[in-house]
Amino acid sequence: MRETTAVDRLVREGRFQRALSLVAGLSSILAGVEVAWEHYKGSYSHRVMYTPVLLSGALAGAGVATAIRPRAARAGLRAVSLLTIIDGLIGFGFHIRGVQRKPAGWRLPVTNIIMGPPVTAPLLFAVSAYLGLIASFLRPEESPGSPLAGVRIPPLSRAFGVVPEVRAGRFQKHLAVATILSTFFSAFEALYSHYKNRFRYKVQWTPILLAPLLMGSAAAAIPFRWAARTVLPFTSLLAILNGTIGFFYHLKGVVERAGGVKLKLYNLMYGPPVFAPLLYSASGFIGLLASLMRREHE
Amino acid sequence: MPLDAETRKPLQPRVQPGYYPDYDVISQQRFWDAATRELVLKRLNPAPPLRFFTPEEAKLMQVVCDHLLPQDDREPGHRIEIVPSIDERLFAKKGPGYRYEDMPPDDEAYRLFLQALDLMAPANYGRPFLELTWREQEEILQALNKSRPPDGAGEIWKRLSLPKVWTLLVGDCITAYYQHPWSWSEIGFGGPAYPRAYMRLERGQPEPWEVDEQRYSWEAPPDTLSDLDESSHHDHYPHLTHGGIHD
Numbered sequence: 030m031r032e033t034t035a036v037d038r039l040v041r042e043g044r045f046q047r048a049l050s051l052v053a054g055l056s057s058i059l060a061g062v063e064v065a066w067e068h069y070k071g072s073y074s075h076r077v078m079y080t081p082v083l084l085s086g087a088l089a090g091a092g093v094a095t096a097i098r099p100r101a102a103r104a105g106l107r108a109v110s111l112l113t114i115i116d117g118l119i120g121f122g123f124h125i126r127g128v129q130r131k132p133a134g135w136r137l138p139v140t141n142i143i144m145g146p147p148v149t150a151p152l153l154f155a156v157s158a159y160l161g162l163i164a165s166f167l168r169p170e171e172s173p174g175s176p177l178a179g180v181r182i183p184p185l186s187r188a189f190g191v192v193p194e195v196r197a198g199r200f201q202k203h204l205a206v207a208t209i210l211s212t213f214f215s216a217f218e219a220l221y222s223h224y225k226n227r228f229r230y231k232v233q234w235t236p237i238l239l240a241p242l243l244m245g246s247a248a249a250a251i252p253f254r255w256a257a258r259t260v261l262p263f264t265s266l267l268a269i270l271n272g273t274i275g276f277f278y279h280l281k282g283v284v285e286r287a288g289g290v291k292l293k294l295y296n297l298m299y300g301p302p303v304f305a306p307l308l309y310s311a312s313g314f315i316g317l318l319a320s321l322m323r324r325e326h327e
Numbered sequence: 328m329p330l331d332a333e334t335r336k337p338l339q340p341r342v343q344p345g346y347y348p349d350y351d352v353i354s355q356q357r358f359w360d361a362a363t364r365e366l367v368l369k370r371l372n373p374a375p376p377l378r379f380f381t382p383e384e385a386k387l388m389q390v391v392c393d394h395l396l397p398q399d400d401r402e403p404g405h406r407i408e409i410v411p412s413i414d415e416r417l418f419a420k421k422g423p424g425y426r427y428e429d430m431p432p433d434d435e436a437y438r439l440f441l442q443a444l445d446l447m448a449p450a451n452y453g454r455p456f457l458e459l460t461w462r463e464q465e466e467i468l469q470a471l472n473k474s475r476p477p478d479g480a481g482e483i484w485k486r487l488s489l490p491k492v493w494t495l496l497v498g499d500c501i502t503a504y505y506q507h508p509w510s511w512s513e514i515g516f517g518g519p520a521y522p523r524a525y526m527r528l529e530r531g532q533p534e535p536w537e538v539d540e541q542r543y544s545w546e547a548p549p550d551t552l553s554d555l556d557e558s559s560h561h562d563h564y565p566h567l568t569h570g571g572i573h574d
Contacts, residue, residue, distance in 0.1 A: 131524075133522035137358065137524070139535070225526055225527060
């Protein structure tokens with residue numbers, strides 16, 4: 030595929046730090062709002078439940094700051110992103126424990142996964158932080174085209190040899206793996222939440238059916254360059270579209286609950302999770318990004 | 328016998344009437360905790376012999392319970408025993424822990440109530456209660472339900488509050504019937520929710536292990552009075568057009 034647009038070229042050369050920081054910051058706001066009221070439903074019974082809410086604010090701030098002044102803020106973005114990823118992993122552990130601590134624990138896996146804390150949600154939160162982490166290693170849009178111009182690579186990162194690749198926009202396989210993971214976490218949430226609703230609407234099957242396609246094409250993109258250029262952008266766009274449509278369906282679901290818009294807060298809290306489909310779109314976004322990247326060691 | 332609403336023929340008795348064919352709550356027992364399971368399964372055991380009611384009283388009680396909670400939609404071997412359950416409670420003198428000022432203790436209240444039936448039937452129909460037709464028995468019981476007792480037992484109602492003993496009797500029948508797992512299967516009830524929980528909490532959707540409701544229309548038996556009462560009630564609410572039809 031030829032480099033057709035300026036955006037395409039910037040992405041391929043890893044010069045999209047401002048844009049990706051902004052995306053990471055915005056997706057962290059979505060995740061933050063979702064986690065704020067989900068944890069409110071859990072009455073913040075454990076102090077650690079405040080951490081993702083605070084971190085999402087910090088990540089949003091760092092993301093926006095990096096978009097405005099990349100050189101000054103990207104170190105902060107990197108730190109906050111790392112912290113948030115760690116927080117997501119810890120949260121994953123807590124959520125597993127939460128399911129286990131429900132009556133009958135893992136002996137009633139389906140009921141307790143559905144009624145307990147959303148198991149993979151903390152990992153989805155970590156996905157937006159992961160975008161922030163990637164962004165912190167990129168180069169700003171206005172950087173000169175030479176792969177390693179104007180960058181100082183921290184000694185530890187240099188040792189692993191990953192960072193120069195990222196800076197140069199050569200991390201397609203890496204992003205393909207991220208697409209697979211993120212899609213899996215998101216689709217798992219969709220699967221059991223929609224099962225809770227007994228797949229009352231046929232459209233509730235779409236994120237579940239689309240997930241293996243997106244994951245499969247991302248997996249194919251790891252060994253095959255052509256898959257990254259043909260199938261992956263297609264399935265990724267479908268996922269973005271699907272999440273966007275889902276967002277409106279979830280909004281509709283909230284409005285159509287008893288009390289509708291008159292009980293806005295209550296229905297937002299107890300109706301379908303409004304922003305969850307957009308986190309599904311985020312997986313598609315990562316896939317799309319992956320398809321635009323250059324491959325490692327080329 | 329309840330009637331099929333379309334053919335107007337009696338519905339055949341079933342092992343399990345109700346709108347949930349093939350649903351068996353006992354099949355869920357492995358999701359209950361051990362203490363609950365033991366308690367519920369014990370209710371499937373055959374009833375112990377009566378110890379409180381005399382044989383005469385027991386016959387009378389059986390007929391009264393058949394009127395209050397008819398089970399002719401159930402096959403004879405699958406009817407839920409109500410009298411033994413009340414008998415057990417009265418013999419053990421188990422109660423709610425309080426008693427109304429105008430009521431004797433529950434065991435005495437039952438004896439007095441049955442005596443009242445024995446007095447009212449001859450006074451109004453010239454025959455003992457057990458020899459009355461189904462319809463005549465219904466008439467007496469419906470009058471009691473409305474707290475307008477027929478003549479013959481005036482002395483007893485001075486010692487016994489009629490509305491309260493009626494509530495006691497109906498309440499005991501309901502408790503005895505709906506404690507039994509067979510009635511749970513009949514109404515599609517899932518049994519103990521602990522630790523088995525419910526997850527589909529909205530729009531009345533069935534849980535994965537529940538069955539879909541399959542409604543059918545039926546009408547109350549022709550010789551019952553309670554349904555007539557209902558339709559006369561509907562005269563005041565003409566927009567309720569169901570009459571006595573349940574669907």
